Amino acid sequence: MDLAYLRAHPEHLPTFLLHQRIRETPVGGGVSRLTLDDGTSLFAKSRPSGSAPDGMFAAEAAGLAWLRASGTVPVPEVVAALPGMLATEWVQPGEPTRQAAEEFGRSLALLHRSGADSFGAPWPGYIGPLPLDNTPDTGTWASWFATRRLLPYLRTSADRGSLSESDVTLVERILKTLEEYAVSEPPARIHGDLWPGNLLWAADGRAWLVDPAAHGGHRETDLATLSLFGGVPFLDVILAAYDAEWPLAEGWRARVPLHQLHLLLVHTAAFGDTYQPAVRAAATAVLRA
Incomplete structure (x- = not known):
């Protein structure tokens, strides 16, 4: 063959x-x-x-x-x-470099800017082992993110005992007031699960996207998750190149914990209470912002 x-x-x-x-x-x-x-x-x-x-x-x-x-x-x-x-x-693995990071930052901005018809996607989604509700939604990002990206994994995490009652209460406060933290933008074409392990530094001197949960979402979500679990190499270089290509909205750094909360809740829903402290820390940071 x-x-x-x-x-x-x-x-x-x-x-x-x-x-x-x-x-x-x-x-x-x-x-x-x-x-x-x-x-x-x-x-x-x-x-x-x-x-x-x-x-x-x-x-x-x-x-x-x-x-x-x-x-x-x-x-x-x-x-x-x-x-x-x-x-x-097959993409042959390589080593991260500053040049690859700069190129990736610019290219990621262009990817996001290519856009999506709506929040969600035309196909049923998965993120890791869990279903991802991709029902297309042309409403506000805040409403979509609360109902499609936070609430389902909060419920699953609570049901399996991965979060305490007080943890759940913290996140529920965010769900009720998410419009206060959000900055609305048109749907971006995002990877959707862009933690550092899903950015492959290749031998060809480029950074490749792998293992996506792709959908129309908020571009700040991809950028926020790049800093999870130790962060990608050359993160500051990636962010600077991205911002030079497509400037981010004022105050985006303060919104990083909000955008990280989805993937952290996915982890408590899928893998248990090991990730509970991270969920609580992110939720607390959102409410203090």
Whole structure:
């Protein structure tokens, strides 16, 4: 099987893997490097039969294609999107550099500026292992963010005991008054899950976007999540290049905790109370702003 054949017949990929007609090198966590007969390498994610949530890989494939269509930030090409597997072009990892960070900051601004028809997206979403309500919404960003991005994961976090009653009360205060903190902008084309692990510094000297939960959202959300969990290398360089390309609204730094709150609640909903202190700290910072 070569790349041309696979593009034409992606449904045959599992059969070729089953019969070891493609060299597969596991790299951990359900991820493999595939080597085709023509020497092409692919990055493949898979789940055991029946274990991938319905539509999870389709959502990621749609998001990758939508981001890539902007012609701005480097995004891997989707080669095969199947119910239990996603295969994309292989991007050779490299080291972060200042030049790559500057280029990424400018390109991210252009990606965001390419826009979206509404908040949300035309496809059902996933963020990590959890569903993401992408129902298109042409209302205000504050209302959409509260109802589609904060409330569902607050409820799940509370139901599984990942947050205390007082934590829930803090976030509920933000939900009721979110219009006070928000700065309205038209929907931007965003990655949607842009923590540092989803920015791939590549050997080609560029930074690539991977593993998106892409949708129309607020551009400040992508920028805020880049600083989570230790932050990306050269974050200040990225932000300066971004702001030079498309200046941010006044006071955006004070809104960082608000935009981080969504992804932090996703973590308490999916992974438990390890992330509870981060949710509480972010919520407290929002209310003090």
